[in-house]
Amino acid sequence: MQITKGKRARAQRVVIYGPEGIGKSSLAAQFPNPLFIDTEGSTDNMDVTRADKPTSWTMLMNHIAFVKANPTICQTLVIDTIDWAEALALQYICAQHGKSGIEDFGWGSGYTYLIEEIGRLLDRLQELVELGINVVLTAHAQVKKFTKPDELGGYDRYELKLSNKKTETNVSAKVKEWADMVLFLNYKTYIITDEKTKKQKAQGGQRVMQTTHSPSWDAKNRHNLPEELPMDFAAIAHIFAQTVTEQPAQSQPMHESAHAVPEQAQEAVPNQPAQPVPTQEINPLIPQSLRDLMTTARVSQDEILQATYVNGIYPLGTQIEAIDAGYWDYMVTVWDKVLNVINTKVRANPEVPFTVEGE
Numbered sequence: 584m585q586i587t588k589g590k591r592a593r594a595q596r597v598v599i600y601g602p603e604g605i606g607k608s609s610l611a612a613q614f615p616n617p618l619f620i621d622t623e624g625s626t627d628n629m630d631v632t633r634a635d636k637p638t639s640w641t642m643l644m645n646h647i648a649f650v651k652a653n654p655t656i657c658q659t660l661v662i663d664t665i666d667w668a669e670a671l672a673l674q675y676i677c678a679q680h681g682k683s684g685i686e687d688f689g690w691g692s693g694y695t696y697l698i699e700e701i702g703r704l705l706d707r708l709q710e711l712v713e714l715g716i717n718v719v720l721t722a723h724a725q726v727k728k729f730t731k732p733d734e735l736g737g738y739d740r741y742e743l744k745l746s747n748k749k750t751e752t753n754v755s756a757k758v759k760e761w762a763d764m765v766l767f768l769n770y771k772t773y774i775i776t777d778e779k780t781k782k783q784k785a786q787g788g789q790r791v792m793q794t795t796h797s798p799s800w801d802a803k804n805r806h807n808l809p810e811e812l813p814m815d816f817a818a819i820a821h822i823f824a825q826t827v828t829e830q831p832a833q834s835q836p837m838h839e840s841a842h843a844v845p846e847q848a849q850e851a852v853p854n855q856p857a858q859p860v861p862t863q864e865i866n867p868l869i870p871q872s873l874r875d876l877m878t879t880a881r882v883s884q885d886e887i888l889q890a891t892y893v894n895g896i897y898p899l900g901t902q903i904e905a906i907d908a909g910y911w912d913y914m915v916t917v918w919d920k921v922l923n924v925i926n927t928k929v930r931a932n933p934e935v936p937f938t939v940e941g942e
């Protein structure tokens with residue numbers, strides 16, 4: 584056992600949240616060499632480096648796996664926003680279990696699956712932190728009524744716009760526990776009383792960062808920051824000064840990397856040669872979330888069709904029009920298995936029909 588003493592310089596885990604339009608993405612763009620995973624398209628009018636917009640939870644996790652495999656591609660990974668990413672997780676869980684909505688699980692069990700998926704996401708992000716990559720999660724704010732257990736009555740306060748059904752399935756609490764800093768962005772207003780009419784009105788609107796907990800909002804930091812700071816990265820830049828290194832070399836485009844294929848599939852076929860980019864147009868009946876995964880992994884429409892002829896669920900030669908839309912959604916949730924089938928069965932024997940047991 585090794586015992587150490589003193590501070591350790593490492594990458595930071597930061598959550599930035601606030602009302603819409605206050606500048607969460609603009610602040611995140613000031614972090615060292617950021618790469619955005621833009622789940623809602625809020626950076627389209629910003630000059631930033633971004634990955635393709637994830638249209639599924641699987642695609643989002645693949646983006647993170649790509650950054651892990653190419654750690655010099657950025658110094659800060661920004662997921663903008665985590666509440667939209669949570670929506671992808673909900674779609675993934677419902678498709679995986681054949682439910683139309685999270686409430687269909689009953690007795691809150693759907694939210695148990697959700698907290699597990701968010702936990703996996705945070706574990707993947709922690710791996711990036713250990714590689715020296717800062718992680719920034721932006722989120723919208725919501726106003727919720729809060730009641731303290733030891734007091735009567737309650738009051739409104741700002742919280743992360745994430746699920747918080749109960750203690751054991753509180754996504755908002757789990758994300759806040761994971762973070763080193765939770766910064767609440769808000770407009771600072773001043774109440775002025777007219778001397779003649781005695782009426783009060785709000786004036787001002789300066790944007791500020793709140794860094795510590797208050798009855799009105801959630802916030803925290805582990806760096807002894809002042810309670811309130813101007814909404815400028817310069818106010819917290821010293822925290823990242825020890826972890827900033829020289830500008831990293833540019834990595835290859837994401838769609839050209841073998842690491843865009845999930846790690847499980849890579850382990851199954853470690854020497855799989857790169858396949859040509861499919862030139863066939865993908866039928867629009869295949870949902871965008873699956874089409875994006877196909878494009879990233881260079882899977883053609885013919886290959887994805889052959890991967891559906893499994894266990895006699897769909898006979899060989901079944902056309903796209905006859906395949907249930909819910910089955911495409913399910914394929915997104917088991918994309919690593921689909922890729923493994925394509926690599927080991929379809930591409931290995933392109934002329935031979937196949938069946939796979941147990942899928």
